[in-house]
Amino acid sequence: MRRIFFLLVAGVLFWAGCDQATTEETGGIVTLTGQVLDAETNDPIVGALVQLQPQGLITETDSVGRYRFEVTIDSTMELTVSATKTGYSSASLPVLAVPDRTIEVPVLRLTRTATEEPVSGEAANILLLSQSDQAIGVRESGSKxxxxxxxxxxxxxxxxxVLDHAVRVRFRFGVQPGGGEYLFPEEAQTDNSGRVRVHVASGTKAGVVQVVAEADVNGRTIRSQPVSLAIHGGLPDQNFFTLAPAQYNFPGWVAYGLENTISVIVGDQYGNPVRPGTAVYFTTTHGVITGSVLTGANGQGSVTLYSANPLPPDGIAIITATTADRNQQPVTRSIPVVFSGPPNIDPCMLDNQNNCLPGIPVARLNQSYLLKITDHLGNPLAPGTRISVEAQGTKVKAVGHTDVELGDTGFQVLGAETTYDDVLRGPGITEFFFRVVEDQTLDEGGTPTVEAVVIKVDGPNGKLTWTFGPEAGSAKVLSEAGEIQIEGNRLKVFIPLN
Structure with a gap:
């Protein structure tokens, strides 16, 4: 019983120590920012004195009534911010300061106590005071x-x-998309606070607009810095909806979990990128695909297609992307993707009419050959696959398709109706011709003799080597894939996917 009590006390002391360690604070710099406004007009008060206690720091508000303090504190503490201005009552409030934080102090509002008329000199500069939005949408987009x-x-x-020195301010565009956007009013006179307002209305094109305000004062022109505003696109349009994979053919039958990026580009009816955040939904007939994406500023987005069950029995999966247009109608696009499997080689010797001779080929001088190289389903192999043919022996070489790198797979029909028969096959894709001839470039003696022909396939779908010599039955096969069978003159490689 005494032993149990000792352990409990030790545990309490341990947790108390941990709690003490975690409550220690370190000091740092706290940044305080805020604004001083007129309590009646809500106008910024320029030149108000702002004091920070207990540090005793003081600063003055700028042209928009804002101020800023940076002060080092030892730990979290309460500070007091106060503001004064001649002709106004003072105001103050407490602020909880935390080290290494930037704190926006609530607005200090001063009430006018004197009724003095504002005075000013001639206009000298134009500054942007406020901007209601950083971005708007094209006309009829559903956005502001x-x-x-x-x-x-x-x-x-x-x-x-003030009014005694009021000026007429003109407004114009710097750069603009040219879709019919406009400014209203085109010019206006400043009020007694020196302010002037303009509205920017979008057109039919997305892009960036710049607005410049300028005025003539005593024979010279003063102007503001260009103010930028983005105009985003509208809702999707079927004619400007694009869907494409990173690869139309990837080795999805070789292993589970392989990735293929599917990208979408969405434009509105004017061919501009749709507004950011447009949702696009994805489905697939085979494998697994990320469900949806929100487009970015350029109207683009992407999801990931994974090789997974169900695998397509003919190797063809159909990917479909869907969104909606301005008439609440679906906008959709479909593309095929080949899930290719392990490589197969089907070689044959050709007669004088280029017809395949039966049986497993043998290596002969001045003999032509045809290679059919596909995956286990008869589809092309994935892009990046290297195919090489070498004739070994004395004064011999192979000519024709002896060093080939495959590109991506093409289709006769591209879309939801694509089938196995639409996959492009043939010379340079799944069929390769070569001939074994005398190498007349070699300066050596001896009779041309063929000892072996070596065919190699190396790429994303796997590695495979077929070697055959001048004697019947001399074919040898090496593969990293799995079980190998030779049926007639066709090589089949089987990979178990569980």
Missing amino acids: ETAELVFQVSDSMGRPV
Whole structure:
């Protein structure tokens, strides 16, 4: 009983120590930012004095009434921020400061106590005061189509120009997509706070617009920096809906879990990228595919197709992507993808009419051969597969398709109706011709003699080597794939996928 009590006490002390270790704090820099506004008009108060206690720091608000403090503290503590301005009552509030944080202090609102008229000099600069939106949508896109920009015209001392020094401000585009976007009004006069407003309306094209405000003052022109605004595209359109895989052929029958990226590019009715966040849903007849994606700023997105059950019995899977257009109708596109398997070689000797002779081939001088190289289902092998043919012996070589790298698989029909028969096959894809001849480039003696022909396949689907000599029955096969059988002159390799 005493032993149990000792263990319990030790456990309590251990956890108490851990709790003490985790509650220790370290100091750091805290950044405080905020704004001082007029309590009645909600206008920024320029030149207000802002004080931070207990540090005793003081700063002044800028042209939009904002201020900033950076102060080092030892631990989390409460600070006091206060603001004063001649002609206004003061205001203060407590702020909980945490080391290594940036804290936005609630707005300090000062109430005017004196009724003095504002004064200013002549207009000297134009600054952007506020912007309602960073991006809008093209016309009839379902997104907001207008944005408001507010400019502040100030004198050389940063004071907003009053009515006595009001100026007419013109608005124009810097760059624009050219889809009929426009500004309204085209010009306006500043109010007693030196402010002027303009609205940007989108057109039919996506892109970036720049808005410039300018005014003439005593024979010179003052202008703002260009203000950028993005115009996003509309809803998807069937004619501008593109679906494509990273590879139309990948070795999905060789192993489970192999990946093939399926990408979509979605445009609106004007051929511009659709608005960001447009959802596209994906399905597949075979394997497993990521269900959906949201398009980015360029109208693009991608998902992943995995080799998995069910595997296509003929090697052809159909991938379909679906979204919706502005009329709430489906927008869809389908593509085929070949799940290719392990390599097979079907060689034969050709007669004078290029017809295959029966039986397993033998190595002979001045003999032509045909190779049919496919996967176990008769489909082309995946892109990147290397096929090489070498004639070994004295003063001999192989000519023709002796060094080939396969590209991606093509189709006669591309879409939801694609079938096994639509896969492109034939010379340079699944059929390869070569001939064993005398090598007249070699400066050596002796009679041309063929000792062996070596055929190698090496690529994503696996490695396979077939060697045959001048004697019947001399064929040898090496494979990394699995069980090998020779039926007639056809080589079959079987890989168990469980």
